Amino acid sequence: MQITSFKQYEEDFKKSVENPEQFWGEVAQNFQWRKPWFKVLSWNFEAPEIKWFEGAKLNITENCLDRHLEKSGDQPAIIWEPNNPEEESVTLTYKMLHERVCRFANVLKRNGAKKGDRICIYMPMVPELAIAVLACARIGAVHSVIFGGFSAKSIADRINDSQCKVVITADGAYRGSKQIPLKDVIDDALIGCPTVEKCIVLTHVRTPVSMLKGRDVWWEDEVKHVNDICEAEEMDAEDMLFILYTSGSTGKPKGVVHTCGGYMVYAGYTFANVFNYQPGEVYFCTADIGWITGHSYIVYGPLSQGATSVLFEGIPTYPTPSRFWDVVEKHKVNTLYTAPTAIRSLMSYGDEPLEGKDLSSIRVLGSVGEPINEEAWHWFDEKIGKGKAPIVDTWWQTETGGIMISPIATVTPTKPSFATLPLPGIQPILVDENGQEIVGNGVMGNLCIKFPWPGMLRTTYGDHERCKQTYFSTYPNLYFTGDGCLRDEDGYYRITGRVDDVLNVSGHRIGTAEVENAINMHAGVVESAVVGYPHDVKGQGIYAFVINPEMHGEAELTKKDILQTVTRVIGAIAKPDKILFVSGLPKTRSGKIMRRILRKVAEGDTSNLGDTSTLLDPAVVDEIIEAAKALK
Numbered sequence: 125m126q127i128t129s130f131k132q133y134e135e136d137f138k139k140s141v142e143n144p145e146q147f148w149g150e151v152a153q154n155f156q157w158r159k160p161w162f163k164v165l166s167w168n169f170e171a172p173e174i175k176w177f178e179g180a181k182l183n184i185t186e187n188c189l190d191r192h193l194e195k196s197g198d199q200p201a202i203i204w205e206p207n208n209p210e211e212e213s214v215t216l217t218y219k220m221l222h223e224r225v226c227r228f229a230n231v232l233k234r235n236g237a238k239k240g241d242r243i244c245i246y247m248p249m250v251p252e253l254a255i256a257v258l259a260c261a262r263i264g265a266v267h268s269v270i271f272g273g274f275s276a277k278s279i280a281d282r283i284n285d286s287q288c289k290v291v292i293t294a295d296g297a298y299r300g301s302k303q304i305p306l307k308d309v310i311d312d313a314l315i316g317c318p319t320v321e322k323c324i325v326l327t328h329v330r331t332p333v334s335m336l337k338g339r340d341v342w343w344e345d346e347v348k349h350v351n352d353i354c355e356a357e358e359m360d361a362e363d364m365l366f367i368l369y370t371s372g373s374t375g376k377p378k379g380v381v382h383t384c385g386g387y388m389v390y391a392g393y394t395f396a397n398v399f400n401y402q403p404g405e406v407y408f409c410t411a412d413i414g415w416i417t418g419h420s421y422i423v424y425g426p427l428s429q430g431a432t433s434v435l436f437e438g439i440p441t442y443p444t445p446s447r448f449w450d451v452v453e454k455h456k457v458n459t460l461y462t463a464p465t466a467i468r469s470l471m472s473y474g475d476e477p478l479e480g481k482d483l484s485s486i487r488v489l490g491s492v493g494e495p496i497n498e499e500a501w502h503w504f505d506e507k508i509g510k511g512k513a514p515i516v517d518t519w520w521q522t523e524t525g526g527i528m529i530s531p532i533a534t535v536t537p538t539k540p541s542f543a544t545l546p547l548p549g550i551q552p553i554l555v556d557e558n559g560q561e562i563v564g565n566g567v568m569g570n571l572c573i574k575f576p577w578p579g580m581l582r583t584t585y586g587d588h589e590r591c592k593q594t595y596f597s598t599y600p601n602l603y604f605t606g607d608g609c610l611r612d613e614d615g616y617y618r619i620t621g622r623v624d625d626v627l628n629v630s631g632h633r634i635g636t637a638e639v640e641n642a643i644n645m646h647a648g649v650v651e652s653a654v655v656g657y658p659h660d661v662k663g664q665g666i667y668a669f670v671i672n673p674e675m676h677g678e679a680e681l682t683k684k685d686i687l688q689t690v691t692r693v694i695g696a697i698a699k700p701d702k703i704l705f706v707s708g709l710p711k712t713r714s715g716k717i718m719r720r721i722l723r724k725v726a727e728g729d730t731s732n733l734g735d736t737s738t739l740l741d742p743a744v745v746d747e748i749i750e751a752a753k754a755l756k
């Protein structure tokens with residue numbers, strides 16, 4: 125299954141286009157199935173209806189755990205590196221991880237969870253998070269992991285959208301020098317969540333928490349009541365494996381649904397290939413399991429391939445900006461997969477944090493989440509890879525389940541800031557506004573995918589129409605990614621960023637409408653408009669234009685109040701970097717906000733605002749420009 129030469133990549137790619145069913149059928153043979161499929165693929169992008177490995181039966185945890193026990197049961201599956209470097213790291217071998225997953229799966233059963241039930245997981249980056257995820261999969265329950273930075277309201281919305289029955293959380297989380305009271309947040313959320321019957325609480329920071337009789341139970345107590353034998357539930361290839369909520373251009377996050385068979389094959393295949401993983405190597409992905417990167421490339425991808433995956437609780441700059449390099453040195457990391465925002469942040473500290481650090485174990489570097497600028501690419505290449513480690517700039521999305529366009533380490537010649545070429549099985553096309561295919565090289569357009577791949581989303585939870593509208597209706601018979609893209613003279617792809625109203629802030633996807641809704645919830649705010657602007661470290665920053673609210677004290681205080689409201693409604697990750705109070709917004713006569721103008725203002729480039737003739741009140745633009753100049 126592993127591609128070892130560029131010639132082989134070309135051959136595999138060709139085969140995957142000419143005979144996709146044969147290609148993926150062969151790839152899927154590298155996994156363990158209880159029962160084979162009778163049909164590799166049936167599809168229709170109109171409905172949409174996509175089925176991979178129809179009729180096949182499996183359990184993904186048998187692929188991630190059981191099948192490695194005999195040969196490599198004593199090999200590390202997870203190496204946990206805590207937030208505080210003074211604390212001991214923890215290594216779980218495949219045998220240990222298997223045992224703990226089975227035990228916790230029995231805890232879930234004991235608390236009433238069964239196949240098909242939805243389970244919300246809101247946890248710190250500790251081994252128990254991976255254990256909880258895998259335990260859900262073991263019993264066929266559908267996990268919905270929510271990133272630890274979301275607010276009680278966001279959690280409640282997500283829990284209610286998929287009617288979760290059980291919640292798994294911890295008392296609290298460490299994040300650098302901060303402590304986050306996870307259980308408190310969950311308690312606030314659960315006030316409005318009637319479907320939740322049980323809440324399992326892991327002790328981590330041992331901060332005082334409220335434990336409600338009949339609903340809340342301690343993880344540590346529960347595991348004492350069960351044994352560690354748990355036969356895996358037999359799942360259909362198209363049974364739901366998990367839901368992961370993500371932002372779009374409308375206000376409400378969608379629950380992206382992935383299924384067992386196709387997702388497993390795609391996460392495993394892409395992991396083995398893109399990172400050119402070699403047995404025994406240590407692989408470190410710095411993402412949080414609360415995002416798709418953590419699902420596919422900390423948990424399912426690496427474990428399905430018997431890899432050793434580092435799970436890091438901390439942040440790159442705590443206690444010092446040397447932390448990543450210390451982790452690399454300590455665990456002799458061979459592959460480091462991180463985000464451009466982290467690279468840019470670390471870059472800003474100069475060479476000092478790198479002095480005396482032994483990074484010689486590094487063989488492959490990876491980047492994900494947002495476009496990587498050339499400066500960051502070169503710094504990563506020279507300072508971290510010492511010019512010898514290929515950088516895989518991996519483009520993909522929550523919806524794609526796995527990496528789509530990326531170099532294959534040691535195989536594909538790289539080019540700074542290019543995701544390079546589609547992986548075998550992926551058929552990208554560029555289209556213009558009218559959906560007309562843009563052929564040839566040296567062109568730009570909207571990025572679509574014209575043929576299914578096993579890891580693609582199947583629906584958005586509870587609202588199939590929304591899935592259809594969002595991804596399959598903009599251009600008929602194509603999956604629309606929402607990204608703009610350049611294909612250069614060599615046929616290499618460079619993703620240029622979103623073409624819809626979705627921001628990418630430090631690699632986190634945030635819909636402008638969501639932030640606007642949150643700001644508008646603040647008492648006294650009449651209306652707001654949110655746009656992105658280039659930010660040195662975050663990639664994009666959030667710029668909010670807010671129609672003069674009723675001030676409560678000074679303007680600066682009111683701004684802080686608004687930030688507090690956004691933190692309450694969505695979470696700290698959605699806080700605007702800049703707020704500008706204005707008396708009106710630039711609207712067309714039909715009442716549409718001209719965001720194009722606001723983007724220009726936010727970028728600080730108002731020399732050419734383009735056609736403003738359709739504006740209802742052009743004077744408002746001059747006022748905004750003047751006010752923006754005064755804003756720091």
Ligand code: WT7
Pocket residue numbers: 370416417491492493494495496517518519520521522523543605606607619620621622628631632633
């Ligand atoms: C959006 C998806 C799946 C990875 C984590 C983010 C942007 C992702 C790249 C890249 C340029 C990238 C796109 C995409 N993006 N990777 N290598 N180069 N842009 O997942 O939250 O679903 O966001 O992230 O705009 O649409 P996500």
